[in-house]
Amino acid sequence: MQEFKIADKIYTSRLLIGTAGYPNFHIMTASIAASGAEIATVSMRRVKFTDTPGENLFALLRERDITILPNTAGCFTAKDAILTATLAREALETSLIKLEVIGDEETLFPDVEQLLRAAETLVKDGFTVLPYCNDDPITCKKLEDLGCAAVMPLGAPIGSGMGIRNPYNIQIIRDLVQVPLIVDAGVGTASDAAIAMELGCDGVLLNTAVAKAHRPVLMAEAMKKAVEAGRAAFLAGRIPRKLYATASSPQAGIIE
Amino acid sequence: MKIRVNGEAKTVHPNLNVHALLIALEMDPLQSGIAVAVDREVIPKTEWQATALRENSEVEIIRAVQGG
Numbered sequence: 645m646q647e648f649k650i651a652d653k654i655y656t657s658r659l660l661i662g663t664a665g666y667p668n669f670h671i672m673t674a675s676i677a678a679s680g681a682e683i684a685t686v687s688m689r690r691v692k693f694t695d696t697p698g699e700n701l702f703a704l705l706r707e708r709d710i711t712i713l714p715n716t717a718g719c720f721t722a723k724d725a726i727l728t729a730t731l732a733r734e735a736l737e738t739s740l741i742k743l744e745v746i747g748d749e750e751t752l753f754p755d756v757e758q759l760l761r762a763a764e765t766l767v768k769d770g771f772t773v774l775p776y777c778n779d780d781p782i783t784c785k786k787l788e789d790l791g792c793a794a795v796m797p798l799g800a801p802i803g804s805g806m807g808i809r810n811p812y813n814i815q816i817i818r819d820l821v822q823v824p825l826i827v828d829a830g831v832g833t834a835s836d837a838a839i840a841m842e843l844g845c846d847g848v849l850l851n852t853a854v855a856k857a858h859r860p861v862l863m864a865e866a867m868k869k870a871v872e873a874g875r876a877a878f879l880a881g882r883i884p885r886k887l888y889a890t891a892s893s894p895q896a897g898i899i900e
Numbered sequence: 901m902k903i904r905v906n907g908e909a910k911t912v913h914p915n916l917n918v919h920a921l922l923i924a925l926e927m928d929p930l931q932s933g934i935a936v937a938v939d940r941e942v943i944p945k946t947e948w949q950a951t952a953l954r955e956n957s958e959v960e961i962i963r964a965v966q967g968g
Contacts, residue, residue, distance in 0.1 A: 732964075
């Protein structure tokens with residue numbers, strides 16, 4: 645079956661996981677392991693000089709052979725996102741970038757105009773750009789045309805846990821783009837991840853649903869299974885929906 | 901001379917280079933996972949020794965943290 649490939653690397657797992665918001669570092673690493681994810685996101689932030697030397701996230705992920713996907717979270721302009729991406733490439737020795745250009749603090753919806761501008765510059769500069777974007781088919785198509793390595797529409801606002809709010813748009817995006825389609829943001833529980841995969845997405849990126857679950861490691865395991873089940877169901881092909889019943893047991897030989 | 905490092909004002913020797921600044925800040929310049937920008941321009945590791953800071957230089961030193 646079709647492989648899940650980003651920047652010429654084939655991944656077995658179609659679940660991408662965030663590293664933020666876990667109760668502690670130990671639960672984070674256990675959750676990543678339980679999720680089976682081979683790609684994990686990180687943010688780029690200023691070094692604090694008051695810090696006591698803490699865990700080195702970069703070293704920890706590298707030791708575990710996890711592909712590090714830096715993001716540009718917190719950037720509101722193309723200019724800031726480009727600088728952050730360039731710093732990330734230098735610091736983490738990767739050209740992968742999860743490109744986020746936020747338009748509004750309350751909704752964290754992307755600023756499409758700035759996003760497209762940043763994507764164009766970064767693609768030309770040799771980055772493998774994975775943009776977090778609206779669930780808008782035209783934006784996704786434009787991002788693909790600019791040379792992005794994937795498109796990552798939101799299922800619902802970041803951290804909202806509202807699931808896939810517009811499955812029909814995701815379905816249209818699936819038909820429209822050839823690059824990997826990854827639902828990024830909005831997943832609240834396992835069934836949301838399964839729905840995304842059943843719609844034909846190539847992967848799911850989530851963070852809060854696991855990190856803030858009552859039992860993060862168990863939820864990570866649930867997400868792993870949901871992504872696998874959703875993918876299998878998509879490949880198997882669901883039956884059409886019908887309003888009325890069709891008996892599954894034979895009609896012949898009914899006892900009278 | 902006065903410079904700003906990660907938004908904080910610092911007084912350093914004139915013409916201090918990026919490599920020497922990191923040492924002055926008690927950071928290991930050879931550690932992996934950090935990057936430096938001076939006045940919004942990323943300075944590759946290989947150029948840290950050769951890049952002298954100037955009066956009012958704005959230095960950003962960043963690393964990976966937990967993110968989504």
